[in-house]
Amino acid sequence: MAGQVPESRTRRVRSVLERRIIGNTLGPGGRLPSTRTLAVELGVSRSTVQVALDMLVAEGYVESRPRSGLFAARGVRGRLAAPRDDQETGRWWQARLAAPGPETDRVAPSWWNARYPFVTGQIDSTLFPQHTWLRALRRSHDAGHVEWSSSEHGGDDPLLVEQICAQLLPARGIDVDPRQVVVTLGSQQALAVLADLLVRPGDRVVIEEPGYPDARAIMRAAGAELVVAPVDADGIDLTGVTTRGDLVYVTPSHQHPTNVTMSLERRLTLLDAAARWDSVIVEDDYDSELRYEGAPSPALASLDHGRRTVYLGTFSKFLSPGLRLGFLVGPPELADAVRDRIRLTVRQVPSLLQRAMALFIQSGDYARALARHRRELRTRWTAARSAAVEHLPCVPEFPPGGGSLWLRTTDGTDWRDVLEPARRRGILLQNPAHHWAHPTPSLSCLRLGFTALSADRITPGIAELGVVHREARLRRQR
Ligand SMILES: Cc1ncc(COP(=O)(O)O)c(C=O)c1O
Numbered sequence: 001m002a003g004q005v006p007e008s009r010t011r012r013v014r015s016v017l018e019r020r021i022i023g024n025t026l027g028p029g030g031r032l033p034s035t036r037t038l039a040v041e042l043g044v045s046r047s048t049v050q051v052a053l054d055m056l057v058a059e060g061y062v063e064s065r066p067r068s069g070l071f072a073a074r075g076v077r078g079r080l081a082a083p084r085d086d087q088e089t090g091r092w093w094q095a096r097l098a099a100p101g102p103e104t105d106r107v108a109p110s111w112w113n114a115r116y117p118f119v120t121g122q123i124d125s126t127l128f129p130q131h132t133w134l135r136a137l138r139r140s141h142d143a144g145h146v147e148w149s150s151s152e153h154g155g156d157d158p159l160l161v162e163q164i165c166a167q168l169l170p171a172r173g174i175d176v177d178p179r180q181v182v183v184t185l186g187s188q189q190a191l192a193v194l195a196d197l198l199v200r201p202g203d204r205v206v207i208e209e210p211g212y213p214d215a216r217a218i219m220r221a222a223g224a225e226l227v228v229a230p231v232d233a234d235g236i237d238l239t240g241v242t243t244r245g246d247l248v249y250v251t252p253s254h255q256h257p258t259n260v261t262m263s264l265e266r267r268l269t270l271l272d273a274a275a276r277w278d279s280v281i282v283e284d285d286y287d288s289e290l291r292y293e294g295a296p297s298p299a300l301a302s303l304d305h306g307r308r309t310v311y312l313g314t315f316s317k318f319l320s321p322g323l324r325l326g327f328l329v330g331p332p333e334l335a336d337a338v339r340d341r342i343r344l345t346v347r348q349v350p351s352l353l354q355r356a357m358a359l360f361i362q363s364g365d366y367a368r369a370l371a372r373h374r375r376e377l378r379t380r381w382t383a384a385r386s387a388a389v390e391h392l393p394c395v396p397e398f399p400p401g402g403g404s405l406w407l408r409t410t411d412g413t414d415w416r417d418v419l420e421p422a423r424r425r426g427i428l429l430q431n432p433a434h435h436w437a438h439p440t441p442s443l444s445c446l447r448l449g450f451t452a453l454s455a456d457r458i459t460p461g462i463a464e465l466g467v468v469h470r471e472a473r474l475r476r477q478r
Contacts, residue, residue, distance in 0.1 A: 013042055013052035021061050024078030032062065032070040108428050111452065115426030116461030120257075120404045120449030121321060127376060127451075128320055129369035136360035140352060145359070148351035156183040156339070157354035163361040164313075164327055172288065173302030174311060174329060182328045182338045183349045186321070187286055187312040190328040191215055191249075193341045194310060195222035197334075198247060198280055206245035206279075208236050210435035210445070212256040215249050215284065228437045231255055235262030238269060244277035252300045253288035257435050257447040259402035261297050270300070274308055281309040287317035289370055292378040293400035307331055315357065317403060317451075318373055325349065325357055377403065377451060383458040384450040391466030403451040408444065411473060415446045422468045427461060 017038075020026050027033065035053065039046040053070060056062040063073045084092070111117045112124070139145060148157065161178045169176060184190040191214070199205060201223030207216055209228035219226060227245055229236050236250055248270065252262035262270075274281050283300045301311040314326035328338055342348060360366050381398075384405050389396045395408040409415075415432045422429050432443040450458055 009044055009048050010051045010055070013038070013044055013048055014055050016042060017052060017056060018061060019083060021056075021072040021077055022080040023082050024072070026072055026077075030072035030074075030077045031068075032072065034069075107430075111428055114428045116457060116464065117428045117452045118430075118448045118450065118461065118465075119428055119452050120430060120447055121317070122449065122452040123320055124452050124454060126454065127373060129365065129372075132363075132365035132369060133319075133356070133360060136363065136365065137352075137356045139359050140355040145355055148355040155348060155351075156181070157351055157358055159362070160354045160358035163358050167361050167367070168313065169329065171296075172285065172311075172313075173298030176329055177332070179332045180329055180335050182330075182335050182342070183354055184312075184326045184328055184338075184342070185324045185346065185349050186316050186326040187284055187314040187328075188214065188218075188326075189324075189342070189346075190312045190326060190338070191218050191282070191284070193338050193345075194282060194328075195219055195224070197337055197341060199224050200246075203246040204244065206238070206241060206248040207437065208250060208255060209437055210257055211249075211437070212251060212284065213434040216437055219247075219249065226437055231258055231260065233260055235260055235266045236270065237266070238273050241273070245274075245279050246277075247280045247282060248274055249282045249284065250300070251284045251286065253285050253296065254290065254399065254402040256284070256286065257404065257445075258406045259399040259404065261399060261401065262300070264297075267300055267303055271304055271306065275306050279308070282312065283309050284312045286312070286314050287402055289318045289374065290377055290403055291374070291401045292381050296401075301329065310334065318370055323353060323357075325353055376455070379455045380450045380453075380458055381405075383455050384448065384462065387459045387462035388448070391463050392469060404447045404449040407446040407448055409446070409469075410444075412442060413444050413469060413473065414442050416443055417476070418446075418465075418469055418472045421472060422465060425464060425468060427465055427468065429465075 017032070021030070024030070032038075032053070033041070035046045035049045038049045042049070053062060057064060057070075061073055061076050062070050064070055107119050107122060108114070111119045111122065140148060158178070160183060161181045164181055165176060165178050182190075184193070195218045199219060199222040203224050204227050205219045205224040206227045206229055207219065208231050210231065211228075216226060224247075227241060227243075229238050229241050231237065235252060235255055250262070250270065252267065254261060270281070281300065281304070285299055288296050288299070299311055301309040311329040312326065313329070315323055316326065328335070330338070381400070385398050388394055388398075388405055388407055392407060393409055393411045395410060398405050415429070419429055419431060430447055430449070432446050433439065435445075435447065448462075453461060
């Protein structure tokens, strides 16, 4: 609109003047220069200066004295500390934080704009069942369903809990009472609440190595002492763990990040150890639906007659991480405590989403979308597997599940050296260092996510990655 002053320019002028007022670097007696002088000095129009000055007058920084001009207000001039710069402010806040800063690798911002986003835990939007999801969302507003809008704080949607118990958990071999199910904001919230409720400072938490970095960070933030147990082709190996753990965190279906399925023998060993140690097991079943060959193994919780396992499920990996919907299954006493903690923090998981998800499952659309999704991901997995074997010197064995390939290269590549050259070519990779609790001298493994790119982009993407990888090797040999 003609005559209007752009807001960002005004804000800039305002903050320059504010700094001068606070720092007392104005004319005698705190007099402000004329609008004409300020406009020339700051390279803006007089009207911009005028708007900024009006703001400062309204806020009490500047006072207007009749026939004398504008002055920095006496109560403010030179009284406030000079503004701190970003670096100093950053250091101050870091020192204030009781918990350590994030140690994990965040997915690159706007990853979807990359040519080849081999990121993990994300889906490309074409996979989301938009039509049927919208139908469920619309139905959640019909009479008989719209009660979500007046639901009690802290309450889970009984229809969603019923659907989880009737349709999702039986496929994992779990048969429980609805009281034992709590709806969460994804499995991440479940993990954080469990750490809060179950881990005391100094408790020993056994984790997989390599493993899920966020679980490690959550347990560390709760004050746990981490005990790492290596993972091989059969899953977690507890042989070297000689002292008891208070809690064991595992991903048995498709181990994060290697995708191996924990063998029955290892499951029995784990249950046995947990019984001896009298420890809790947290089973993070984050992507058991993503299985491309053979039947998925039943959940570890289904074998646990001692009922010491807490099971975590999520809708993030198959539907969308943006939905923030997951669930926890545990004994009623624990489920009640988790519900209370959720009520005190976020009140509840949005009941609109809960009802829409309940209707989505009940209508059969969930099962149909899952079957389609699995077929599509199988195609992507097959493409990724063949391209990896063709273009990279890697061990040609890939467990048939998960949304990523765990590439183990055999030529001594340290994948950290490839991240930046790959990024320059539009290939987004995750830093492999984050999978390990203890830094390893050479990181020749890479978790290559294939769920965020369409099948026809996977092969050229991996071929190009092969080129970047070869160039990195040549640089190393020089
Ligand atoms: C092993 C594992 N657990 C939990 C999560 C968190 O998932 P959600 O989106 O359900 O919070 C992730 C997400 O990447 C994961 O990989």
